[in-house]
Amino acid sequence: MAKNETHENVRQRLSEKMAGEITLSEKPGEALKKWRLNFEVAQTDLSNYLGVSPSVISDYESGRRKSPGILIVSKIVEALLNIDAERGGQKIHAYEGMLYTETSSRAVYATYEYTYPMQLAKLSKSIDADVINKGVEKPLYGFTVIDSKKAILELSSHEFQKLYGWSTERAMVFTKVSTGKSPMVAIRVTNLKPGAVVIHGLRKNEVDPLARKMAEIDRIPLLATTMDIDGLVDSLKKYSQYHIIE
Structure with a gap:
């Protein structure tokens, strides 16, 4: 299959x-x-592309306006894909592996998606965590618990990206870590960045x-x-659980 045809198939399926x-x-x-945030597109950029007011x-996102119909949704989705393509298509490419390969991995301990986003403060409180770096706070639409040793030893960078499920705006919890460096190195070399990283098994001063x-x-x-x-x-599952990715 030609490269352009493959690209079009990925875009169509996505x-x-x-x-x-x-x-x-x-x-x-x-x-x-969630999808706008996944593609890292600002409301103003999306509205400018569509020729509408940012409001x-x-x-639409807040629910103040009647839910968009399929025609409007299609235009918004197409706009997000086109904006990403103009930026080099990194997000589209990153999702290609999720569309064409299996997502199961022995490195994954648990993966869940939320209907309602969780804020960083709620995440921290739910798992009794210390904040090491506040970073840029984003709404979290799920979480993935990863066996850090298996992920680092068994997964390629391409396979690592599949651990995100269908939303990068999620908490990535890494277990069995010794210093916390390895998970951050793995994240640095991928195109997708999680909404938050949780180092499990270490206290703040041990990271x-x-x-x-x-x-x-x-x-x-x-x-x-x-x-x-x-x-x-269990604590994270209790927060607005939507479904389990087998």
């Missing part, structure tokens, strides 16, 4: 995935906001300063917790 999730969601505005996008520095450079919130891992997962 477009269908995005539009389907938004239109079928009980909260289409939240789903729309229109804001009203390597280099891990904090990398979090600062990538502007990623970094937390540390020693909560029992099963208790941590």
Whole structure:
């Protein structure tokens, strides 16, 4: 298959995935906001591309305006994809592996998606975590708990990206870490960046300063917790659980 044809297939499948999730969601505005954040597109950039006021996008996302129909959703999805393509297509390329390969991995302990986003303060409180780097706070639409040793030893950078599920705006919890450096190095070399990183098993003063520095450079919130891992997962599951990715 030609390269251009493959690219078009990826775009088409991703477009269908995005539009389907938004239109079928009980909260289409939240789903729309999630995908806009996934593509790192500001409301003003999206509204300028569509030729509408930024308040229109804001009203759709907040639910103040009637849920958009399939035609409007399609235009918004197409705009997000086009904006990414104009920026080099990094996000589209990153999602290619999720569309064409299996997402299961022995490195994944648990993965969940939320209907309603969780804020960083709620995450920290839920898992009794210390904030090492505040970074840029984003709404979190899920979490993934990863066996750090298995991920680092077994996964390529391409496979590592699949751990994000369908939203990068999620908390990535790394277990079995010794200093916290390795997970941050793995994140640095991927195109996708999580909404927050949680180092499990270390106290705040035990996390390597280099891990904090990398979090600062990538502007990623970094937390540390020693909560029992099963208790941590149970606590996060109780927050607006949507579905489990098998």
